[in-house]
Amino acid sequence: MIDDLLPLVSRPSRYIGKEVNTHRKDPAVAKLRFALAFPDLYEIGMSYVGLHLLYHLLNSLEGVVCERVFSPWFDMEERLRSREIPLMSLESRIPLREFDIIGFSLQYELTYTNVLNILDLGGLPLRASERDEDLPLVIAGGPCAMQPEPLAEFVDAFLLGEAEEALPEMLRVYREWKEARGTKDELLAALSGIKGVYVPSLFSVDYDEEGKVKGIHPLKEGYEEVRRRALQRIDSTPYPTHPIVPFAKAVHDRLSLEVVRGCSRGCRFCQAGFIYRPLRERDPQVLLEVIDESLRNTGYDELSLLALSVGDCTYLPPLVRYLMARYGQEKVALSLPSLRVGTLAEDLIEEIKKVRKTGFTLAPEAATERLQRVINKIVPEEEVLSTAKKAFGAGWRLLKLYFMVGLPTEGEEDVKEILLLSRKVASRGGHVNVSVSTFVPKAHTPFQWERMIDLEEIAERHRLLKRELRGRRLRLKWHDPKMSFLEGVFSRGDRRLGAVLLEAHRRGCRFDGWTEHLKWPKWQEAFEAAGLDPKFYLRERDEGEILPWSHLKTGVKEDYLASERQRAYRGETTEECRPSCRRCGVCRDGEEVSLAAPFTPPPLPRGVREVVHRRPWVKKIRARFLKLQQMRYLGHLEMVDAFIRALRRAGVPLRYSEGFHPLPRLVFTNPLPVGVESLAEFVDVEISRYIRPAEFQERLNAQLPEGIKVVEAWEMAFKGGSLPNLFREDVFLVPLEGWSGPEEAERTIRAKVESGQLLFEIEKRGKQRTVDLLSFIEEIKVVPLEAFSPLVPLPPDVPPLGELLGEGWVLKMRVKKGLKPFYLLQALFDLSQEEAKLRRVLKVESLPPLI
Ligand code: SF4
The missing domain is CATH 3.30.70 (Alpha-Beta Plaits)
Structure with missing residues (x-):
């Protein structure tokens, strides 16, 4: 069993399952078992809001059990293979083969070898054609599913677009098919009848002598193209208010909530901006209820509002002011990770910093106005500098700046300007991390026909940046060029790349999106073995060429994309499509831009005051607790996080430290080694309002994860020495x-x-x-x-x-x-x-x- 391996692997907490808010449905009585598979580490997968949405959506369906599967890290994989233990789900340890459906979330092309590896570790044949009706159906969705051709050989069906309505429809069709004991071909045919479902085996593709796609031929009548699914109203499906709280620290370790889906800006390089059209805002009144319940159910102390460009959300200013007033006292910090320069008013900066200064990132992408016009993202230098000045003035010490190299029409001066602009930002009074990635042309964007620069050209640009880098306060970081190269190949690649994936997987390629684990020579061997030249996929495409994804439709018209490309070359910008439609073609059949009604925040609940920095009246409670069973695999910091979140869920009035990053004032005994159980762990908790120790114990025990339990609690004097020294x-x-x-x-x-x-x-x-x-x-x-x-x-x-x-x-x-x-x-x-x-x-x- 996987549990026997936990003492032997790094970070065992990522394999425990049983986190707070996981579903405990009985798989034995389920009519349909769904494995929600994320082809990367637990810590990455658990950071995706979409994963939480799907998990709760599927588990809310009667008769359906949904459990999670992540890519095991190298050490776990080695042990699973050497002991011939199949990969299993986190919740009930069900071997992958015993699920009805395995659904992959495809967020990034460099996780494709992990998709194969998960299937392989689950004991499943990799090719869809080798899996019959007795084996799980393999489906996939997420942004990469809009151009999934490199995975066409391995995945039975892709879901294009938004899953909230389409996925339950797929499950209904599956259940009907299962009850009727049909063949796999019948199942695929039935699935292909659902709008948004792409069954790659129902198309054949041929190529000309140069290797370009010559034709994409439907093998089922009336199935010439597949149009992506989109919700007409994003509030039509309930938003989960019990997101799982991971034990192992997720990359984004906070409560994240989607406030807007889609974007009206039309940045020409941005795939998400085109494939998630049209822009739809969530109802802020509903959002407030979701936030309140979710904070209560998770104990998080940071809230992140997500959107492709959150600053464009029509109700952001009153929402931020309300949230800071409502939760500032509870030390809930706010982060807005996708702010466009110029969309953050000074008073909002002041609001956000009231609790904690969360990260501050500006993404001009291009540094010269000329190039900004090409990409249709205008970020005037004065606004970058004034935002930087405001942020540094408000106490932020570090800003992050994002740029791309290799954009269409880019010249040397555009690259040099990256550093000049960054230096000017640093001169406004702080440190600047400059992050430089390589432009990867993506399908379904105006730049889908563009050539991508190759490794040598990327290296040239990096050399230039390094040579010109001056300034003590500047740090330059770039995305690994080889990773960008592979991303460029697979994001516009055709079905033949499936052979490369198989070869790369066979040679041990995994976690290719992790710089230190990208096995470049193995990839070169894999391309060679498959007889394909990767550079072929970086070339410019003719606008009349059949693209590998020509049969997959977002709803945006191809001639709109082509006209946007021409405008880019002429340096013409296109206004955002709000309030005036730009006629891209998406808004029809009920899909349309939907903005929230004007938002008036409700009155604050009684007793809630704005953030006060006065030192509150305090007491200290000392507690003895047990750390048993699976909880022995939590590292000390993971245990501290789990404890703090339980205290917050329990409503214990915690006292916080002052300063830049206020933290609850808790002191634990010395860290217990991972893998050791204990009957004698102690913690001192400072509280800002009186609560009886017995009540403290009872409330906390109701919230602590199974295996951690307070067995004694008593009031303490403030004197008496620090707990670890006793x-x-x-x-x-x-x-x-x-x-x-x-x-x-x-x-x-x-x-x-x-x-x-x-x-x-x-x-x-x-x-x-x-x-x-x-x-x-x-x-x-x-x-x-x-x-x-x-x-x-x-x-x-x-x-x-x-x-x-x-x-x-x-x-x-x-x-x-x-x-x-x-x-x-x-x-x-x-x-x-x-x-x-x-x-x-x-x-x-x-x-x-x-x-
Ligand atoms: S159809 Fe018009 S409003 Fe709708 S997404 Fe396209 S440009 Fe925007």
């Missing part, structure tokens, strides 16, 4: 059953101790040092469990030791604080690191006892 020793018990007899263990220990030295190599932050572990041992002996009793009796809520460790003999180790018990097991019993980590270790007390 203890000098820890006592651990290790059951011997299954790996050593008591006499044998005792003999081994005696021999080691009598030798006078117990040398052990410890690696810390990349440095090795040898320590004599005997100097850490206060007492070590083998005892029957019933003969062990702690110095201070265990609180009544602690489960009996026999229940936790099994009756039998245990190794009792009393050691100086800070020593990892696994080291001692390794040194005493000549165990490998792996063997030691597989032993169950329970910390029973810390000494001296707290009276």
